[in-house]
Amino acid sequence: MTSSATDSSTVDRWWRTAVVYQVYIRSFADGNGDGTGDIAGLRSRLPFLRDLGVDAIWINPWYRSPLADGGYDVADYRDIDPQYGTLDQAEALITEAHEHGIKVIGDLVPNHTSDQHVWFAEAVAAPIGDPSRERYHIRPGTGPDGAEPPTDWRSVFGGPAWTRLDDGEWYLHLFAPEQPDLNWDHPEVRSEFCDVLRFWMERDLDGFRVDVAHGLVKDPTFPDANEAQRLLAGSEGRENHPFWDRDGIHPIVREWRAVLDEYPGGRMLVAEAWVPRPERLALYLRPDEYHQSFNFNLLEAAWEAGDYRRIIAETLEVQGGVGAAPTWVMSNHDVVRHPTRLGLPNGTDWRAWLLDGDRSILDAEAGLARARAATMLTLALPGGTYLYQGEELGLPEVHDLPTDVLDDPVWERSDHQAKGRDGCRVPLPWTTDGPSFGFGDAEPWLPMPDSFGPLSVDAQRGDSDSTLTLYTEALRVRREHLVTDEALTWLDLGDDVLAFERGSGVRCVVNFGTEPIALDGEVLLASGPLTADGGLPTDTTVWLG
Numbered sequence: 001m002t003s004s005a006t007d008s009s010t011v012d013r014w015w016r017t018a019v020v021y022q023v024y025i026r027s028f029a030d031g032n033g034d035g036t037g038d039i040a041g042l043r044s045r046l047p048f049l050r051d052l053g054v055d056a057i058w059i060n061p062w063y064r065s066p067l068a069d070g071g072y073d074v075a076d077y078r079d080i081d082p083q084y085g086t087l088d089q090a091e092a093l094i095t096e097a098h099e100h101g102i103k104v105i106g107d108l109v110p111n112h113t114s115d116q117h118v119w120f121a122e123a124v125a126a127p128i129g130d131p132s133r134e135r136y137h138i139r140p141g142t143g144p145d146g147a148e149p150p151t152d153w154r155s156v157f158g159g160p161a162w163t164r165l166d167d168g169e170w171y172l173h174l175f176a177p178e179q180p181d182l183n184w185d186h187p188e189v190r191s192e193f194c195d196v197l198r199f200w201m202e203r204d205l206d207g208f209r210v211d212v213a214h215g216l217v218k219d220p221t222f223p224d225a226n227e228a229q230r231l232l233a234g235s236e237g238r239e240n241h242p243f244w245d246r247d248g249i250h251p252i253v254r255e256w257r258a259v260l261d262e263y264p265g266g267r268m269l270v271a272e273a274w275v276p277r278p279e280r281l282a283l284y285l286r287p288d289e290y291h292q293s294f295n296f297n298l299l300e301a302a303w304e305a306g307d308y309r310r311i312i313a314e315t316l317e318v319q320g321g322v323g324a325a326p327t328w329v330m331s332n333h334d335v336v337r338h339p340t341r342l343g344l345p346n347g348t349d350w351r352a353w354l355l356d357g358d359r360s361i362l363d364a365e366a367g368l369a370r371a372r373a374a375t376m377l378t379l380a381l382p383g384g385t386y387l388y389q390g391e392e393l394g395l396p397e398v399h400d401l402p403t404d405v406l407d408d409p410v411w412e413r414s415d416h417q418a419k420g421r422d423g424c425r426v427p428l429p430w431t432t433d434g435p436s437f438g439f440g441d442a443e444p445w446l447p448m449p450d451s452f453g454p455l456s457v458d459a460q461r462g463d464s465d466s467t468l469t470l471y472t473e474a475l476r477v478r479r480e481h482l483v484t485d486e487a488l489t490w491l492d493l494g495d496d497v498l499a500f501e502r503g504s505g506v507r508c509v510v511n512f513g514t515e516p517i518a519l520d521g522e523v524l525l526a527s528g529p530l531t532a533d534g535g536l537p538t539d540t541t542v543w544l545g
């Protein structure tokens with residue numbers, strides 16, 4: 001490769017300010033009429049994404065997969081699932097996106113494969129002790145006859161993290177049993193993923209989102225996790241958790257980074273690392289590791305100025321300290337959509353609410369107003385923003401999906417104690433009517449509520465008050481005024497108001513309080529109507545020139 005590829009002074013560091021639009025391909029647009037979104041559908045909608053003004057798309061896993069966990073169970077990392085299309089179509093999509101000025105990020109799933117992956121099939125067919133088993137964590141059990149699992153570890157989706165094979169040994173799966181965990185101490189696992197990265201870099205992908213980046217490495221002594229660690233799995237945690245955020249992750253990331261640096265054009269890696277302590281997260285962002293990481297802290301924040309201000313300040317300080325550009329995320333395919341989340345009273349456990357919470361506590365109108373305000377806030381901050389498909393339409397969570405249509409393994413694995421993530425994965429509405437509101441010609445894989453018609457792209461396009469128009473305008477104004485520098489200066493407008501100025505002189509003001517506040521300056525954009533005398537109402541953000 002050319003030396004310019006590794007010379008950091010010439011690398012296009014586009015991701016530092018990029019607006020990346022997440023495409024949950026299964027639900028974006030169905031091009032071949034089988035009820036499932038696909039590459040053909042996505043290609044046909046690229047002009048929509050160009051007009052919206054996004055810089056890049058991140059496509060959730062599109063590889064060959066039995067879809068036991070929506071594609072996060074990969075059977076072949078070098079091929080496209082037939083439901084989504086072909087490798088040729090994927091290559092054509094990447095080319096066409098580039099022609100529209102849109103970068104394309106894939107989704108690398110290294111913590112586990114599918115149980116249908118050739119490696120796992122080989123391991124299961126092999127006798128106990130065969131070297132092919134060492135690519136996974138396959139171990140004898142404990143207790144009489146090894147009938148108890150090797151450790152007390154729990155799966156993220158519920159139930160034990162171990163499943164017993166017919167020959168009596170157990171294999172580890174931190175997620176569903178169809179997702180056996182790879183052994184990252186195995187040299188073939190290490191080299192295979194470097195090759196997979198190369199495979200896609202050769203096909204001109206601009207980078208990868210890395211799934212469960214805080215996973216991968218397990219304590220080789222396989223200790224029991226005590227109760228506190230079990231409950232806190234993946235969250236605050238302790239140092240030296242047996243399977244989350246272990247120090248051994250970092251040498252692996254450095255190998256991947258070295259592979260990416262062989263390629264020209266600014267290829268990037270973004271970590272899905274649920275590591276809430278900012279100083280631990282910063283380790284993933286050192287100059288020879290990830291280019292950036294999702295920052296999920298705002299997504300968990302209460303709707304109040306103090307919480308937002310604290311999280312933003314802390315993020316800027318810690319990530320800036322290692323030279324990384326921060327990212328902001330309000331929604332994705334794993335969480336309740338933010339207009340619904342923000343419509344619930346502060347402190348509501350929205351994951352629990354989804355299952356059986358009191359629906360009357362949801363204020364959908366306030367939720368949408370806050371969601372629009374929050375998005376405008378994140379778009380005004382230094383760094384990059386990840387948008388999740390459908391948020392540009394203000395789509396709410398479909399919280400009333402009947403349980404017999406649920407597809408997320410969380411529902412069954414949790415013994416129906418968690419409803420899962422299907423409510424944010426309902427297909428997108430493109431037209432105001434038709435059997436699946438323009439998503440495709442067939443019955444969609446998840447039912448779409450009637451309320452989606454008026455929220456469709458067609459219904460919102462050209463409507464100056466619509467959420468689609470707000471997002472389009474916000475991205476346009478952002479390009480013009482808010483991607484010029486990485487500085488932010490806080491302004492004090494009282495405890496219930498969050499306000500700051502960017503280096504361009506543009507100010508962002510968010511009113512979390514109950515009373516309107518007076519404004520001065522030219523209004524570039526507001527997330528909702530101002531008061532008759534030009535004041536900023538509650539739950540509203542404005543950008544002032």
Ligand code: GLC
Nearest residue numbers: 069072109175211212333334
């Ligand atoms: C990540 C993905 C999620 C998936 C899990 C297991 O958290 O975002 O959708 O279920 O990893 O791969």
